[in-house]
Amino acid sequence: MLPSTLRQSLGKTASALALFIGSLMAITAPAQAAVPDVTAAISVDVFSTDPTKFFAANDYLLMANVYESLYGHDEKGNLIPTLAAAVVIKDDGLTYEFTLRAGVKFHNGNPFTAEDVRFSWQKAVDPVRKWPRAGVLAANIADVEIVSPLKVRIKLKKRDAGMMENLDTNLYMLSKKHVESVGDAAFGDNPMGTGPFKFKERKIKEYIALEGYAGYWGKPPEVGKLMLRIVTDESTRLAQLQSGEVDIVDNVSPFLAVRMKGVQGLKVIQAPTLRNMYIMMNATGKNERMKNEEVRRALMTMVETEKLTKSVYLGFAAPAKLNCGPGGTGCTGTPAPRIDAQQARAALTKAGFDFSKPLNFVGMAAGSIPQTRELVEALAQRFSEAGVQTKITLLEYAAWVQAEQTKSPDVDLIFCMFPDYSKEPSGRLQRGMRSGSMFSWYEDPVLDDMIDKMNDFSDVAAREKHISGIYQRINDKAAVIPLWATDTIFVSRNNIQWLPTANATWPVFKNIIKKSK
Structure with missing residues (x-):
């Protein structure tokens, strides 16, 4: 064994050598760049963080990232x-x-x-x-x-x-x-999945804090913290973007998107989606006048969809001939011919419509969907040209979702939208058009039978033809007023590189990159 003095001397020498080598490596090795954080201003908070409890489209903000x-x-x-x-x-x-x-x-x-x-x-x-x-x-x-x-x-x-x-x-x-x-309650407060982002913290109606998951099985996000701030007012979101407080904002209205295209340091990110918008006419329960097919048809066929698309959405939407997203499976058929206001009034008169009673029209307030107020007002103006009065009620997103499910007999018309992640329509048809389903305001046993049979096909072409028949019946029976499928519009700072997921209206951020300025 070495003498203790020699062991101590060698130990000191080794320690000094280790420190020297460490300092040399620090000098010669390239420094690792810190993974940047990203902050997004989001228009509406999620309702649920539990994937076996959620029901609304806004919940995908968390689901699709976690x-x-x-x-x-x-x-x-x-x-x-x-x-x-x-x-x-x-x-x-x-x-x-x-x-x-x-x-x-x-x-x-x-x-x-x-x-x-x-x-x-x-x-x-x-x-x-x-x-x-x-x-x-x-x-x-x-x-x-x-x-x-x-x-x-x-x-x-x-x-x-x-x-x-x-x-x-x-x-x-x-x-x-x-x-x-941990139990269901604790899990709901701290959700955990396998996705590209980990949940860190949430303050309801204020923010959701996520973090890039370094152990992700695919390519890990090139993001450290992902802060999703809930900012319901569009002008505030854009002001925060211009000041550099946030990196990207969602749900930008077409009117402001046009203006943002000319702002230095910012860029507009636009992508088509399968989120089709339409007006449900309450043909359920005690609402007798909207159960009248001829009344519904007159209202449906007087709406000038293509004209409204240009005037309200400024080209940031694709007109829908039927109640489906253009390009979706089975989204083909023949729409009913359009009629003018005079013809609509004559048809309504023949159907016994009471012009003295206004139609209660529920729309969505600004926030989750851009320019919904302008849409509802434009439709009300069009109906007035045929002598149809309307009483408009605009609801915040949460209240609107509740109204859509409650189906009050006092509501005659309600603005609706259905987002989808893919061209497969079975989910939207089951939940949005089948009698008694969560979002359906229409009852038709024949249509129900067609919907029930739409997945029992092995032949792709035969199934697509069957689904096309479903959409055609919805149109022929004037169940809804089809409008359009909107583009999703984001605005970001120029140093943000990001490609929205096709068809989806909610942001999936796993491919987002924040470059140094």
């Missing part, structure tokens, strides 16, 4: 494997075998396995939760069998031709171990 499903969509809207690596669909169309992606971890480090797939389905169909979106996909699953830690077999009750497209937004994956450990 959670994932077995299959999803890329930035161009193409169906791609996400938490699954592959799927084999049996010839009967009732059995789907998914091979899960290896190495995926939840935000707390728990591995993603077949147990989590089964657990997520069980939560989605739990009768205590009464999740309204379960009927789109999860309720049709008879069982989720665990074949191995990385393989599941999903068995359906009946064929579902829209299943693969609908997985993305209707069956997000939860960590069985985590949810059972």
Whole structure:
């Protein structure tokens, strides 16, 4: 053994050498650039952070950034494997075998396995939760069998031709171990998924704080903190953007988007979506006059959709001939011929319409959807040309969602919109047009039967023809007043590089990059 004095001397020498080498490396090695933070000003807060409780479109702001499903969509809207690596669909169309992606971890480090797939389905169909979106996909699953830690077999009750497209937004994956450990309430307060961003903190109606997940199975976001500030007033959002307080803002109105295109240091990001807007006419319950098909048809056919698209949305929308997003599956057919105001008044008179009573027209206040007030006012003006009076009520987003579900018999007309992540229409038709469903203001047993049968097809062309027939019946029966599919409009600072996900109206930020100025 070395003498203690020599050991001490060598120890000091080694320590000094280590310090010298460390300092040399610090000098010669290139410094690692800090990952930048991004702040976005968002027009409306989420209602729910639990993927088996949410129901409104605004909730996708959190869902699409924190959670994932077995299959999803890329930035161009193409169906791609996400938490699954592959799927084999049996010839009967009732059995789907998914091979899960290896190495995926939840935000707390728990591995993603077949147990989590089964657990997520069980939560989605739990009768205590009464999740309204379960009927789109999860309720049709008879069982989720665990074949191995990385393989599941999903068995359906009946064929579902829209299943693969609908997985993305209707069956997000939860960590069985985590949810059972903390309980539902605690999980709702601190959501956790496998997505590109981790949840950090939320203050209701003020902000949602996320953080780029370095352990993401795909390409991790090039973002540190992602702060989503809730700023309901559009002019305030844009003022914060111009001052440099935020990097990007959502839901910019077409009128201001045109002006922002000329502002130095800013850029307008515009993308077409499948969010179609329409007016529901209350043909349910005790509302007898709107149950009159001829009254509805007169109101529907006098609306000059293309003219309104140009005057209200300034070209930031595509006119809809039927009640579907242009380019969506089965979105074809023949719209009813337009009539002028004089013809509309004659048709209404023949149908026994009482012109002395105004139509109660519910719209959405500014915030979640740009220029909804201008839209409702323009429609009211058009109806007045045929002698139809209206009484307009504008509701904030949360109150509007509640009104859309309540279906008060005192409401005659209500502004509606339906966003979609893909061209697959089964979710919107089931929830938006089937009798008694959450967002439907129309009752038609024939249409219900057509909707119930739309997924029981193996032939793609035959199914598309059937769906086209559904849209045609909606039009022929004057169930709604179709308007248009809007573009989604963001404005960012020039150092932001970001491509919105095709078709979606909510921002998915995993590909956002903030460059140095």
